[in-house]
Amino acid sequence: MQYILQTNHITKTIGEKTLVDSVDIHIKKGDIYGFLGPNGAGKTTVMKMMTNLWKPTGGTIEIFGETLTPESYEVLKRMGSMIEFPVFYDHLTGYESLKLHCDYMGYYNHGSIENALDMLGLTEASNKPVKNYSLGMKERLGIARAILSKPEFLILDEPTNGLDPAGIKQIRELFQMLRTEYGTTIMISSHILSEIESISDTVGIINHNKMMKEISIKEIEEMNLSYIELSTLNTTQASFVLSEKLKLDNFKIIEDGKIRIYDSSVSIQELSKSLALNNVAITGLGKKAETLEDYFLKTTGEVEENAKVG
Amino acid sequence: MLKLVKLEWKKNNIGKYIRNAGILFPALCLLTLLVAGDPETGEMSLFIETLSSMSFLVFTSVMLSAFIVSAYKNKTMCLMFSYPIKRQKILISQMLAVWIFNFVALTLTRLLLYGIILLCAHFTSLPILIDFDMTSLGFYIQLIIRAVVTITMSFISLFIGLSMKSSRATITSSFGLIILTQANLGDFAMAENLVLPVILTLISLLFSFLSIHKAEVQDLM
Numbered sequence: 001m002q003y004i005l006q007t008n009h010i011t012k013t014i015g016e017k018t019l020v021d022s023v024d025i026h027i028k029k030g031d032i033y034g035f036l037g038p039n040g041a042g043k044t045t046v047m048k049m050m051t052n053l054w055k056p057t058g059g060t061i062e063i064f065g066e067t068l069t070p071e072s073y074e075v076l077k078r079m080g081s082m083i084e085f086p087v088f089y090d091h092l093t094g095y096e097s098l099k100l101h102c103d104y105m106g107y108y109n110h111g112s113i114e115n116a117l118d119m120l121g122l123t124e125a126s127n128k129p130v131k132n133y134s135l136g137m138k139e140r141l142g143i144a145r146a147i148l149s150k151p152e153f154l155i156l157d158e159p160t161n162g163l164d165p166a167g168i169k170q171i172r173e174l175f176q177m178l179r180t181e182y183g184t185t186i187m188i189s190s191h192i193l194s195e196i197e198s199i200s201d202t203v204g205i206i207n208h209n210k211m212m213k214e215i216s217i218k219e220i221e222e223m224n225l226s227y228i229e230l231s232t233l234n235t236t237q238a239s240f241v242l243s244e245k246l247k248l249d250n251f252k253i254i255e256d257g258k259i260r261i262y263d264s265s266v267s268i269q270e271l272s273k274s275l276a277l278n279n280v281a282i283t284g285l286g287k288k289a290e291t292l293e294d295y296f297l298k299t300t301g302e303v304e305e306n307a308k309v310g
Numbered sequence: 311m312l313k314l315v316k317l318e319w320k321k322n323n324i325g326k327y328i329r330n331a332g333i334l335f336p337a338l339c340l341l342t343l344l345v346a347g348d349p350e351t352g353e354m355s356l357f358i359e360t361l362s363s364m365s366f367l368v369f370t371s372v373m374l375s376a377f378i379v380s381a382y383k384n385k386t387m388c389l390m391f392s393y394p395i396k397r398q399k400i401l402i403s404q405m406l407a408v409w410i411f412n413f414v415a416l417t418l419t420r421l422l423l424y425g426i427i428l429l430c431a432h433f434t435s436l437p438i439l440i441d442f443d444m445t446s447l448g449f450y451i452q453l454i455i456r457a458v459v460t461i462t463m464s465f466i467s468l469f470i471g472l473s474m475k476s477s478r479a480t481i482t483s484s485f486g487l488i489i490l491t492q493a494n495l496g497d498f499a500m501a502e503n504l505v506l507p508v509i510l511t512l513i514s515l516l517f518s519f520l521s522i523h524k525a526e527v528q529d530l531m
Contacts, residue, residue: 053392077394087384089386
């Protein structure tokens with residue numbers, strides 16, 4: 001499998017503080033990669049290193065098959081990025097800001113500025129100085145600038161900040177269009193899972209400066225994450241029935257009165273029958289599916305538990 | 311490089327600085343004329359040189375802080391460094407953009423001031439002591455050398471401003487430079503001696519080098 005970007009144990013320490021600890025990321029060509037993590041987990045730091053704004057204190061980054069060095073300027077031509085919040089020269093208009101970008105990128109393609117403005121719904125505002133833009137408009141202009149030169153690889157740090165739900169939907173559609181029509185590889189970071197869940201092909205979860213998991217959405221779907229949730233008044237007795245009478249081992253007491261049964265060999269009917277036969281009072285029984293949200297919370301939660309133990 | 315310099319002017323709103331220099335000039339003119347009327351003033355050229363170099367040292371440092379020091383602070387430098395251009399080249403283009411503008415402005419200002427004083431000496435009864443000769447080539451060579459030295463010197467304040475990450479430090483240090491070099495500026499103003507200006511320029515260039523030599527490997531905070 002060809003990766004457009006790959007990091008090998010990148011680490012960043014500033015003074016005594018470790019911002020990112022031995023992170024491995026693999027982004028496949030043509031994928032939308034969701035980079036997920038709570039605030040302060042190290043997402044921005046990783047993205048700053050990928051765009052060469054910061055240099056890793058350890059490890060290497062490979063982009064387009066080349067190892068990134070402080071002198072790697074050519075790769076920047078093939079990338080579009082927006083890290084943290086988009087910055088502009090405020091007195092320039094939206095149009096002039098994009099024109100300036102083209103000048104510095106050495107990208108001259110007739111109509112591309114108009115096209116980018118149009119895609120982000122900024123045509124009307126294009127002659128207003130950026131200082132009069134709202135936060136959401138600046139965000140849009142930042143995205144317009146990042147996609148303007150048709151980069152092969154887009155790195156966007158929290159691109160939906162300051163956008164309303166309709167705007168978020170529009171941006172998502174834009175990303176999908178870029179992927180299908182131009183084959184653009186896109187990395188999007190977010191601390192809100194639902195924002196990227198629906199469009200990502202692969203999700204990387206980072207927490208406490210460490211990479212927790214890299215997994216494709218397909219794999220998550222294929223993993224046996226649907227379960228039967230059983231609510232009962234007597235958890236101990238219920239578990240006894242499950243393990244001894246039904247010979248199940250893949251279940252978990254998640255809280256007092258609630259059990260999740262992951263074993264797919266047993267049906268709801270069988271369950272309720274044997275529980276009733278053994279006098280276990282049932283208050284609720286139903287089939288459920290674990291969402292990526294649960295998975296995310298579980299993955300990030302586990303570390304916290306470990307951290308507490310440590 | 312010239313293209314990069316032009317882009318710097320465009321994005322930093324050079325029109326504003328042209329206007330400000332346009333405001334500064336009549337003020338300098340008025341001051342010069344007021345002083346020219348005073349019989350105790352003595353050599354006119356010394357006054358013009360000192361006044362204009364002081365003004366433009368400050369003017370240059372204000373521009374350097376706006377073009378470069380503030381760009382680090384308001385993160386526009388992050389944008390600049392995401393372009394496929396060597397960072398040192400970007401920084402040099404910014405320094406050049408300020409340097410060229412101020413070199414031209416200072417030279418023009420001085421030429422005009424000398425011209426006005428010359429006219430006044432001719433057509434009014436003011437007791438002006440003319441100690442310069444605008445018909446000699448040496449006058450113009452001196453004019454250019456002095457402007458180069460003065461404007462280049464402000465790179466020392468750029469270095470101080472960058473290392474303290476402060477626009478205020480950039481501008482304040484230019485006042486420091488004035489105090490430190492005022493006597494010298496006056497001295498070499500009329501001297502044919504080239505040693506001092508060359509040393510000053512070399513020191514200034516050393517500081518410019520120090521300001522940018524680590525740009526490629528440094529993290530952009």
